[in-house]
Amino acid sequence: MKIQKSFAQDVGTLYLVPTPIGNLEDMTFRAVKTLQTVELIASEDTRNTQKLLNHFEIKVPQKSLHEHNYNERIPELVAFLKNGNSIAQVSDAGMPSISDPGHEFVVACIEEDIPVVALPGATAGMTALIASGLLPQPFYFYGFLQRKKNSQKKELTDLKNQTATMIFYESPHRVKETLKNILEIFGNREVVVCRELTKVYEEYLRGTAEELIMYVTEHPLKGECCLLVSGAEEVEKEEVFEGTLKEQVETLILAGQSSKEAIKSIAKRHGLKKQEVYKEYHEL
Structure with missing residues (x-):
């Protein structure tokens, strides 16, 4: 320390x-x-x-x-x-x-x-975030993504379930391809591209990933860019089932389900017939 x-x-x-x-x-x-x-x-x-x-x-x-x-x-x-x-x-x-x-x-x-x-002072990510219109907190600052397509897709896949607003820096020449990867991996999220921050040609482009791809295709960007993407919606955590089928049924019974309901739930979870789970539970 x-x-x-x-x-x-x-x-x-x-x-x-x-x-x-x-x-x-x-x-x-x-x-x-x-x-x-x-x-x-x-x-x-x-x-x-x-x-x-x-x-x-x-x-x-x-x-x-x-x-x-x-x-x-x-x-x-x-x-x-x-x-x-x-x-x-x-x-x-x-x-x-x-x-x-x-x-x-x-x-x-x-x-x-x-x-x-x-010393506190100018920083592009925070400056763009507070004017983007996307949720300002929580936010996730990532910086520059990988340039190679496959490497970038892997990074975005890892970020797919991130619920915070994400902040990336990107070259104007790569924004279009990055937006395409975002659309493919994240879906049609709300996106903001801010370019030329604090300069006379400062501009915010706000819309969906699809809308921004169409726009930058017709209007190639110039200048430094900051790319902000809305986070994923909260995903309910999947219940974890551990142990034998009998133990899993007993866990649900302890949680308040009847044996019949618990057997049905475990059968559905594992893609089994109810009779198979029933026999395991009753040790038949």
Whole structure:
């Protein structure tokens, strides 16, 4: 067990700083101040982050931290933090670690008792959810589905009975095929596609899976997309029958059924003739 006192440490701090997902005005005062006061910024793409830093006149140096270099980079950054310096980690847009690099760095800092402080801010999934019109809670954030058709179908099959509203991220070029898989696996559910969140061309497409497939076929999508799908209706749990036929009949009798009703129920459950269950129960 570990207890973190976020603001009572002598070592440096890792700050997880959300960046705008489109509109630069969504940058918080705290996020700007944090980027101004840390000693280093760890960026998914330094070129992309530099545009943000230039906009807010931030002069702090950067180092890249992404999926291709984190194994070599993290030890270097952890050593920097242990020397009393603080680092702000950012992804290209939204929250670090949410479908973006960052998780491995967080884990490494926790293992070394370096405080990790997350700042609230822009995130596409929650932003789309509250305006989607679908039930906002419970929700199930999934992120990106597999690209290969069969792999994606397997994922969706595993999610078929999920009753919470599901949130996916998807490329505009794959939305149509993903919708087709959703229709095939989930049925004709209510779906919302939100694209270009917070930007001037922000758009919500609300309808059934079939309706959205027809629409995107005629109107190919552009821009970043968030795909939300209504959850499955509550499925009544199937009663579990265990033991011999005689024991199963006795279980139903204890639950209040007559022996005649219990024998009939067990016969129906197993596709047997009532006489077969009757003989088993009475040991004839």
